Amino acid sequence: MADLQAGDKFIVNRGDTVQKTEAVELMATIQDSDWLLVNRADAVKKISGADVKNSFGKSPIYPESDEITSTPGFEGGTGTEADPFILKTIDVRPGGATGFSVEELRIAVAGGTEGQPVNWTDNSTGAGNRFTQPSGITGPDGAWVGRLLYTDVPATTSDIDYVGKLQIGDVHIQWTVHQGIDPVRPIDPAPDEVTAVPDFVSGNGTQADPYVLNPILVAPKGNSGQSVQVITIAEDGASAGELVRWIDNSIGAGDRFAQPETLTDADGKWVGHLLYQDTPPTDDDEIYTGDLQIGEVHFRWQVTQLPSTDVRPDPDDITASPNFQSGSGTVDDPYVLESIEVKPAGASGVSVETLTITAKSGVEGLPVLWSVNSGGDRFAQPSGLTGPGGVWSGKLIYTDTPESGSDQTYVGVLQVGEVYFSWTVEQIASATIPPVLTNVSLVESNPDADPRFTDQSFVASSSLSEEGTP
Numbered sequence: 001m002a003d004l005q006a007g008d009k010f011i012v013n014r015g016d017t018v019q020k021t022e023a024v025e026l027m028a029t030i031q032d033s034d035w036l037l038v039n040r041a042d043a044v045k046k047i048s049g050a051d052v053k054n055s056f057g058k059s060p061i062y063p064e065s066d067e068i069t070s071t072p073g074f075e076g077g078t079g080t081e082a083d084p085f086i087l088k089t090i091d092v093r094p095g096g097a098t099g100f101s102v103e104e105l106r107i108a109v110a111g112g113t114e115g116q117p118v119n120w121t122d123n124s125t126g127a128g129n130r131f132t133q134p135s136g137i138t139g140p141d142g143a144w145v146g147r148l149l150y151t152d153v154p155a156t157t158s159d160i161d162y163v164g165k166l167q168i169g170d171v172h173i174q175w176t177v178h179q180g181i182d183p184v185r186p187i188d189p190a191p192d193e194v195t196a197v198p199d200f201v202s203g204n205g206t207q208a209d210p211y212v213l214n215p216i217l218v219a220p221k222g223n224s225g226q227s228v229q230v231i232t233i234a235e236d237g238a239s240a241g242e243l244v245r246w247i248d249n250s251i252g253a254g255d256r257f258a259q260p261e262t263l264t265d266a267d268g269k270w271v272g273h274l275l276y277q278d279t280p281p282t283d284d285d286e287i288y289t290g291d292l293q294i295g296e297v298h299f300r301w302q303v304t305q306l307p308s309t310d311v312r313p314d315p316d317d318i319t320a321s322p323n324f325q326s327g328s329g330t331v332d333d334p335y336v337l338e339s340i341e342v343k344p345a346g347a348s349g350v351s352v353e354t355l356t357i358t359a360k361s362g363v364e365g366l367p368v369l370w371s372v373n374s375g376g377d378r379f380a381q382p383s384g385l386t387g388p389g390g391v392w393s394g395k396l397i398y399t400d401t402p403e404s405g406s407d408q409t410y411v412g413v414l415q416v417g418e419v420y421f422s423w424t425v426e427q428i429a430s431a432t433i434p435p436v437l438t439n440v441s442l443v444e445s446n447p448d449a450d451p452r453f454t455d456q457s458f459v460a461s462s463s464l465s466e467e468g469t470p
Contacts (some may be wrong), residue, residue: 011037037452043322052336060117061138072205077174084165087148092189093180101148101175107168108112111141122163123172129153131164131175132285140323150177157181185245187264189235190293196229203300210298215275217363219306226273227301233294236266250289255279257290257301276303283307285360310367311359311386312417320353327422333344334413337396343428345403351423353395356389357416359390368392368416374411377401377421398425405429 012019013035034049063081075086107118112213120133132148148166156179180186190204201212233244247260256276259359264270274292282305290301303329306312315329325336342349357378359366363386370381377396386392395415408427413420 007418014038028270043160058113059125060115061107061112061144062120062168063107063171064173067107067109067169069106069108071402072103074103074255079171079173081167081172084174087173087175089176089178090150091180091185092150093150093176093185094183095157095179095181096152096153098152099177101149101150104145104147106143106145107138108141108143109169112138114138114140114142114364115193116142118144119168121167122162123167125165127162128162130162130177131166133166138176143159148173148175152179157195182243184241184243186245186295187233187235187238187270189233189238189296189297191297192233195234197232198229198231198395205297205299207293207298210225210300213299213301215302215304216276217304217306217361218276218278219309220428221283221305221307222278224277225303226275230271231271234298235268240264240266242268244270245294245396247293249293251291253288256288256303257292259292272300274301276301280303281307285312287361304361304363306361306363306366310369311357311390311392313357313359313419314417316420317358317360317417317418319356319455322353324353327423329419331420335424337423338425339419339426340398341426341428342398342400344431345405345427345429346400348397348399349434350398351427354395355394357392358388359386359392361389364388364390366390371415372414373413374421375410375414375423377416378410378425379412381414396421396423398423400427403429 005364014031014033029178030048036047036049040049043381066083067449068079070085070087075088077083077085078182079085088102088293090099093231104132107116111117112136116138117120118136118138121133122129124131130149130152132151136144136146144181148164150162150164159178159180160177162177164173164177166173166175191211194205194211196211196213203209203211205211216225216228218225224443226336240263241291242264244262244264246261248255248258250257256278257274258277262270262272274290276288276290284307286305288303288305290299292299292301292305294314314333318329318335320335322338325338327335329335338352340349340352357368366386368384372379372381378400380399381396381397384392384394398410404427406429408423408429410427412423412425415421
């Protein structure tokens with residue numbers, strides 16, 4: 001009889017039942033008592049199952065789903081093509097490295113014997129030959145025990161997830177491998193593996209509801225800051241020296257929220273603050289929102305960046321009641337306040353207008369610092385602080401110190417932030433005060449003469465508390 005070939009098709013008679021089969025299934029299920037018709041080049045031949053086995057050698061195992069077990073158990077699936085057994089995802093690095101499945105598989109086919117081939121079919125797409133399995137044979141008990149193999153050949157040049165789809169007999173297995181190019185594995189925590197002291201303000205750590213950290217204020221420009229919270233990441237299974245790499249998903253903040261790469265500690269944990277650096281320096285009041293991610297965990301952190309430690313308003317941040325006389329608040333066209341008169345020498349006065357300054361940041365407690373560009377110390381202003389909502393309200397003051405020796409007209413040019421003011425004060429050295437009459441008496445020259453207060457002379461006298469300057 002001619003030797004059989006792998007591409008032959010067979011008609012099998014088993015127990016007076018006729019069925020058609022191909023070689024791959026035939027060798028896994030053939031029985032010695034089977035009779036087969038072989039069609040080769042339009043010639044029909046008859047052969048027994050025993051002759052087929054002798055011709056092909058021992059048949060490969062052809063397991064069903066219930067003939068494969070896993071330690072630890074499969075992540076999911078029933079082993080069918082539509083619902084394959086799922087193996088635990090592994091991380092392989094660097095490029096060109098190999099890895100093995102976490103699970104140890106045991107295949108025990110009913111009636112299996114020692115030395116039967118164990119042949120895997122690789123149905124993967126987009127993974128090259130990375131999931132191709134070496135041939136094996138069953139052991140003395142007719143079972144095969146082993147782990148699946150992954151080999152990154154050719155070496156991958158960027159991080160990617162490969163999905164392996166393997167088949168043996170009627171059993172389908174799916175296995176995902178995260179192929180990294182870094183020699184150290186980055187940690188990949190879940191939200192429940194992250195804690196903070198003090199607690200996060202809100203959130204559950206997902207992308208839709210990130211952990212929210214306490215906002216902070218950073219000043220002046222170019223300065224740095226750190227989160228109020230101390231964060232602890234304790235990924236299950238992480239070991240010492242693994243990579244802690246943050247992803248910065250922030251928009252409109254540049255690299256201000258970029259975090260340095262570090263390694264886990266001896267316990268496989270990372271403990272620390274998030275960092276902020278105002279680079280390049282911010283020239284105006286600005287609120288930056290940092291959106292950070294590590295593994296599956298998302299964080300949100302708001303930083304108010306001020307260019308200086310005090311309020312630096314623009315002209316449109318200041319109002320006056322009543323309104324300024326004129327001006328736009330610039331250095332060339334300052335806001336003009338209503339002139340006032342102060343007397344006598346050494347006296348003080350306040351502006352007619354009440355000014356309101358609103359800090360763009362809306363931060364309470366910021367210093368309000370005034371500069372006197374001309375007019376001397378008579379126009380020096382006390383420092384103040386913004387109130388709730390970043391608002392300061394008050395009047396400008398004038399003090400005639402040292403005392404003026406004569407009438408003077410003083411013009412003060414003041415500045416706060418980028419806003420300029422001009423204020424004229426008429427200083428009167430001495431006050432013009434009218435006399436104050438406190439007592440007047442009228443006395444008759446001859447009080448004994450009748451009738452009284454008629455045709456008589458009188459003496460009048462008066463008392464003044466202030467002689468004044470009439």
